[in-house]
Amino acid sequence: MALIGASTTLFGTPALAANQQIVKLSKIKVGGTFSFQLKNGAPATLFRTKTGVFAYQTICTHEGGLAQYFAPRKLLVCDVHNASFDPFKKGKVVSGPATKPLPVIKVAVKSGWVVLL
Numbered sequence: 001m002a003l004i005g006a007s008t009t010l011f012g013t014p015a016l017a018a019n020q021q022i023v024k025l026s027k028i029k030v031g032g033t034f035s036f037q038l039k040n041g042a043p044a045t046l047f048r049t050k051t052g053v054f055a056y057q058t059i060c061t062h063e064g065g066l067a068q069y070f071a072p073r074k075l076l077v078c079d080v081h082n083a084s085f086d087p088f089k090k091g092k093v094v095s096g097p098a099t100k101p102l103p104v105i106k107v108a109v110k111s112g113w114v115v116l117l
Helices: none
Strands: 021-024 033-037 043-049 052-057 067-070 075-078 084-086 092-095 107-110 113-116
Touching: 021 033, 052 107, 067 084
Parallel strands: none
Antiparallel strands: 021 113, 033 043, 043 052, 067 075, 075 084, 084 092, 107 113
């Protein structure tokens, strides 16, 4: 998990705040992901597709477990109760017990970098 920024998180590593660079776009292949941490300590995952980049906060909306990307199924899956979310359909719930989608993290590409908005 990449961590960049000025503040320190629970894990003793810096975390990202708005307008900070997350990663160089060239470091993520099309179809790849990149994990990072927000300033509030929340984990997030960035996805790169042929058409751009998008990201989600990866705290499960059911009970707060960590939803990690499982590439063979192309889903984010919670490590507590196996709730799954489709990152390619706005983080919508594919299977419960979660009922709410994952929160979208606003990102953009600027000067070759993926930036947190």
